[in-house]
Amino acid sequence: MNTQPPIPSPLPREYVQHLARQGFDLIEVLGHGLSGSVYAADQRSLHRKVAVKFFDSAFVRDDAAMQKRFVREAKLLARFQHPNIPYVLTEGVLVAEHGQTPYMVMEYVHGHTLQKVLQEKKTLELRAAVDVAVQVLDALGYAHASQIVHRDVKPSNIMIDARDRCFLIDFSIGVSFSPTQKGVTRATTKGEMLGSPPYASPEQLLDAASVDARSDLFGVGVMLVEMLTGSRDLTNLARTLSTFPRELVAAIEKACATDPNGRHSGADDFIRAIGRKHHSLPRTLAPALALCTNTKCPDANWTSRGFYRGPRVIRDSTSSYCTSCGKSLTYLCRNCGSSVGETPYCGGCGAEVFNIPECKTCGSWLTRDYMDSMGAAGCLKCKDKPRPPRLTPSPSSGFDDMDDDIPF
Numbered sequence: 001m002n003t004q005p006p007i008p009s010p011l012p013r014e015y016v017q018h019l020a021r022q023g024f025d026l027i028e029v030l031g032h033g034l035s036g037s038v039y040a041a042d043q044r045s046l047h048r049k050v051a052v053k054f055f056d057s058a059f060v061r062d063d064a065a066m067q068k069r070f071v072r073e074a075k076l077l078a079r080f081q082h083p084n085i086p087y088v089l090t091e092g093v094l095v096a097e098h099g100q101t102p103y104m105v106m107e108y109v110h111g112h113t114l115q116k117v118l119q120e121k122k123t124l125e126l127r128a129a130v131d132v133a134v135q136v137l138d139a140l141g142y143a144h145a146s147q148i149v150h151r152d153v154k155p156s157n158i159m160i161d162a163r164d165r166c167f168l169i170d171f172s173i174g175v176s177f178s179p180t181q182k183g184v185t186r187a188t189t190k191g192e193m194l195g196s197p198p199y200a201s202p203e204q205l206l207d208a209a210s211v212d213a214r215s216d217l218f219g220v221g222v223m224l225v226e227m228l229t230g231s232r233d234l235t236n237l238a239r240t241l242s243t244f245p246r247e248l249v250a251a252i253e254k255a256c257a258t259d260p261n262g263r264h265s266g267a268d269d270f271i272r273a274i275g276r277k278h279h280s281l282p283r284t285l286a287p288a289l290a291l292c293t294n295t296k297c298p299d300a301n302w303t304s305r306g307f308y309r310g311p312r313v314i315r316d317s318t319s320s321y322c323t324s325c326g327k328s329l330t331y332l333c334r335n336c337g338s339s340v341g342e343t344p345y346c347g348g349c350g351a352e353v354f355n356i357p358e359c360k361t362c363g364s365w366l367t368r369d370y371m372d373s374m375g376a377a378g379c380l381k382c383k384d385k386p387r388p389p390r391l392t393p394s395p396s397s398g399f400d401d402m403d404d405d406i407p408f
Contacts, residue, residue: 015039018094019052024105026052035060035070035172036101040108043089049108050089056101067102073172074104076148084139086159086167109169111161114223118155122230126244129227132158133220134271135166140220141267143174144213150174151208153219154199155226173208198222198232202258214260217270221255247275265332272331275321287316290329291340293354295371299324307365311354313342330354 011026019026024041027049031038036056043050060066074091081087086107093102114132117124124132136158143150150157151173159167197205201218204211226232229240234256241249251273257263264270268288292300292312299322301310312322314329322329332339333346333353340346340353357366359379370379 011039012096014094014096015052015054018092022090022092022105024050024052032057033170035066041105043105049110051086051106051108052103053106054101054103056096056098058098061098061101069172071102073170073174074102076171076174077104077106079146080142082139082142084135084166084168085142086169109159109161109167111159111167113156114158114160114166114227115155117160118226118230124227126228126248128164129224130248130274131164132160132166132227133224134274136168136220136223137217137267137271139166139168140213140216141271143168143171144216144267148174149211149213150216150219151200151204151211152196153216153223154196155223158223175209175211198234201260203260212260213266214263217255217263217267218257218260220270221252224252225256245275247273251275269332272329287318288331288339289341290314290317290319290331291342291354292322292325292327293330294322294325294327295357295366296368297322297325297327303365306367308357308368308371309365310342310356 010029016026019041023044025044027040027042029037030040030051034057036054039052039054041050041052042048055061055067055070071091074088077085077088078091086109089105089107091102091104093100095101123129136153140150140153148171150168150171152170153168157168157170159169161167199219199222201211201215204215204218222232222234225234225237225240228244231240233240237249237253237256241252251264251270254262254264254273255270264273290313292314294300294311295308297312299312300308301312303309312324314322317329317331319329321327330340330353333348333351344352344354344356346353357371358364359366359370359382361378362382364379364381367380
């Protein structure tokens with residue numbers, strides 16, 4: 001006797017029969033998108049609800065490039081294990097009336113898109129908006145670390161469940177920049193435009209094949225503006241966001257910069273720039289070495305006699321600000337985005353990360369009192385006593401002959 005529940009007539013028979021053989025009972029249609037339809041199903045073995053996404057849209061099912069992107073999305077998501085990205089259980093191909101139809105079985109997210117939420121509420125409260133952005137950025141940071149760029153960050157691709165947990169969905173036009181990830185490399189022709197204006201970055205609108213992770217950050221910046229104001233207008237953000245905290249406004253302005261070189265270097269950098277007082281750091285934000293480059297920080301590297309010899313170094317840090325002086329911490333090189341180290345220059349590009357000020361008169365390190373002038377008119381050492389001219393040692397002389405009392 002057949003104990004399965006009756007299948008409503010709108011469900012294609014080929015879909016029902018094929019999925020049943022795989023252990024899934026189709027329930028209902030959840031929606032339709034550019035690439036096809038999404039159904040809810042029951043996984044009989046584990047008694048749980050799943051989502052099944054089919055590449056069956058009449059508009060694109062004969063488009064070989066779109067079909068390739070759909071198959072790539074399943075391969076991309078199969079590599080991901082992140083709380084804000086739906087996981088893929090399996091994928092396959094079934095034969096329908098219109099031909100072979102690829103599909104993927106995914107985690108079911110019970111909730112609404114951010115687009116629907118904004119249509120109903122127009123705007124979100126500050127904390128709620130920032131919470132959505134931080135969750136999306138955390139998911140993007142994970143994808144970027146795997147050399148994947150989403151390229152379609154927008155409210156309709158953000159699902160929010162009943163517990164306010166956000167999910168970044170639809171990696172169908174995502175791209176891999178890693179040559180080692182077989183089957184998920186670029187499926188974009190140079191000069192091709194992909195994405196959704198106005199969330200797509202300026203460089204993506206010109207050439208979607210050449211974008212990097214910073215393009216996704218632009219989309220998050222636009223979404224933050226929309227969540228806070230109900231508008232996507234970026235023409236004068238300082239005025240549009242004048243009622244919001246200054247550090248948040250600065251973080252959004254940087255994310256929305258026209259030039260990608262002016263944006264945050266990464267998703268983690270964007271999260272930290274927003275500031276911890278507006279959100280809780282995601283658990284997946286990895287602790288990293290940070291520097292407080294404030295030359296007056298009480299916990300900087302001072303000698304016993306009070307001379308500054310380097311910044312405060314904080315290992316395994318997740319904070320945005322120094323707990324000693326309140327200044328912003330530095331995690332990444334501002335020139336190339338590489339992680340900072342304990343040396344003054346970036347190991348990735350050679351740019352200066354921090355400076356150890358020296359007296360312009362005698363070359364000594366400086367005490368806190370002389371930091372403002374940077375030793376332009378002398379320092380504590382050379383003002384305390386007359387200094388004879390410093391001599392360059394001859395090749396035959398030793399270092400003991402040098403009058404060098406810089407405090408090391």
